[in-house]
Amino acid sequence: MGVGALPQRVTVRLRFEDGTLRVEHDGGGPPTGGVASLPGVEYDDRTETGRAPAMAYADLVAYLDSRGIPYEDDALHADSLDVESAYELRDYQQDALDAWTENDRRGVLELPTGSGKTVIGLKAIEAVGRSALVVVPTIDLLTQWRRELSREFDCEIGQLGGGEQVVAPITVATYDSAYLRADDLGDRFGLVIFDEVHHLGGEEFQNIARLLAAPARLGLTATFERPDNAHETVADLVGDVVYRLSADDLAGEHLAEYDVKRLEVPLTDAERERYEDAQGTFTEYLKQSNVQLRSGSDYQELVKRSGSDPRAREALLAKQRARRIVRESDAKVQRLEALLDRHRDDRVIVFAASTDLVYRLSERFLLPAITHETGTSERRDVLEKFRDGDYSRVVTANVLDEGVDVPDANVAVVFAGSGSEREFTQRLGRVLRPKSDGVSESVDSEAREATQSSLGGRALLYELVSADTAEERVADRRR
Structure with a gap:
């Protein structure tokens, strides 16, 4: 037995206490030769016991078992379950x-x-x-x-x-x-x-x-x-x-096959002039201040600096103007109109970058809108009508990226997005319908099968990107 190890005759007692494990043994006393010799356990002067985070429970029990150290386990009070799911796994x-x-x-x-x-x-x-x-x-x-x-x-x-x-x-x-x-x-x-x-x-x-x-x-x-x-x-x-x-691994056999099409759209002359002016203000500040934006934390530091540096604030406001110009260009609106016309018989989800843009597109094309401002009952109503086919398209911001059981669609249009791989993957997932193979998923299987029979075989995601802008470079990085 090594120095500081617990004697084999000592019984260790484990107890859960306010998110921690309280670890005691028959010998009591200070850490030398006691519970503090156990992995992950520290001596607590206040209670004269050992203490470990609750998550250490499994490792601590495994250690005691492997060393043959007797212990009393009063830490985990998990009930036994006798349940069975009817699902058959793929x-x-x-x-x-x-x-x-x-x-x-x-x-x-x-x-x-x-x-x-x-x-x-x-x-x-x-x-x-x-x-x-x-x-x-x-x-x-x-x-x-x-x-x-x-x-x-x-x-x-x-x-x-x-x-x-x-x-x-x-x-x-x-x-x-x-x-x-x-x-x-x-x-x-x-x-x-x-x-x-x-x-x-x-x-x-x-x-x-x-x-x-x-x-x-x-x-x-x-x-x-x-x-x-x-x-x-x-x-x-x-x-x-x-x-x-990945989606590629499952496309074709388990998920719908899909295509991603990036459509580059030009800025108008007036938009280009405003964009270059705003983007130039931002990049000039970075150059003069010797600031490099290599990560999100670098950008956060710039935001903090803007609180005390008027030039940094001016640069950030210019960047916001430039971003809004490329995200909401007239050419994108025109291209979206053409896509909605082309896919008039499909179910389409349009993803915008802001609540204001969602409402603008909703009004322009008479599309049902879902944003963070949409009440639960209204959102449920819109999604049910989309599922039932009463609505064939919907426009939304990030609210449908995650955590919402979205009815099947076969076309997605990213009107404006970010360089986030997670955002892109989640939006692609909204059109990757599971193929019907007799295995029910986490939505009503009959409704899914009916929807699948009415949609084409391949899913399609369009990215609308303003050409020759920072938005194009961001999309390239994400890819």
């Missing part, structure tokens, strides 16, 4: 679940929108057989997960968020609600599923994972990596990416 879904299982039920699955990540989550709950917490970023996803869980499993489904605070053996929570309740409920679940797991990279949300003792952890996303590299922290909290497929 081959790639089963491969993804197997990869997660073989990695000690920890890790992230990166799969494109429409590939059935929710179905894999349901099967993970079934396989683990312990109480489960599903954490989601939006109220829409909260509602969708609870609806799907209630349909598949014959047990009570709890909800934290959206006006409810009900805890059950299977509970769905928003990231905000989970953050507020994790220190209280961290011992109640054997499995935690983080949907759109990239959100866990937010500084406050990281604490959700730290305060939960759940040994089984599953992350689901279409785009794991974050520009700020916080995905590295997410990997520490949930596990590395253990299975990854």
Whole structure:
């Protein structure tokens, strides 16, 4: 037995306490030769016990088992579940679940929108057989997960968020609600599923994972990596990416085949003059101030500088003017009109860059609009009419990028976007309909099959890009 190791006769006691593990042993006393010798455990002078974050539970138990150290486990109070989903997994879904299982039920699955990540989550709950917490970023996803869980499993489904605070053996929570309740409920679940797991990279949300003792952890996303590299922290909290497929991997066999067409449109002479003037003001400031924008954090530093430097503020305002000119050019409006006419028999989603632009296009082309200002009932009504075919097109901003069960469309038009790979992937996913192969997805299968029969075989995404502008260079970088 090495220096500082626990004697084999000592019994270690584990207890959950306010998002931490309280670690005690029969000998008590200071850290030398005591609980602080255990991995991840530090001595707490206030309580004269060991202390570790709740997320260390699985590793600590594994260490005690491997060393044959006797312990009493009063830290995890996860109920057993006897549930079964009627879904039959596709081959790639089963491969993804197997990869997660073989990695000690920890890790992230990166799969494109429409590939059935929710179905894999349901099967993970079934396989683990312990109480489960599903954490989601939006109220829409909260509602969708609870609806799907209630349909598949014959047990009570709890909800934290959206006006409810009900805890059950299977509970769905928003990231905000989970953050507020994790220190209280961290011992109640054997499995935690983080949907759109990239959100866990937010500084406050990281604490959700730290305060939960759940040994089984599953992350689901279409785009794991974050520009700020916080995905590295997410990997520490949930596990590395253990299975990854792109839209290209599934297109044709499981998802609709698709084409991406970038349409370069010119600025008018008047727009070009205004753009060059505004963009020139911005680039000249960067040159004179020796500022290089290599990342999003560099841009944030420039924003901070604008609070005390009038020239920096003037440069940022000029950049905003330039960006608005290229995003909302007259030529783009004309090209959109031609596309809507060409695809009059298709179902089309138009993605704009701002709420104002959404309303402008909605009024110009009489398109139903969905923005962050759209009420829940109105948004539900628009999407239902889109699903039923009463509406054949809709215009929206970022609100449909993530967390909304969008009815099938086969054409998307990115009127204005960003260089974000995640944004582009999510928007492409809105037209990558799962192929009908007898496997139900997380929306009504009969409605999906009816929609598929009315749409063409290939999905199509158009990018409208203002030629010879910064927007063109941003699109090139994203590609």
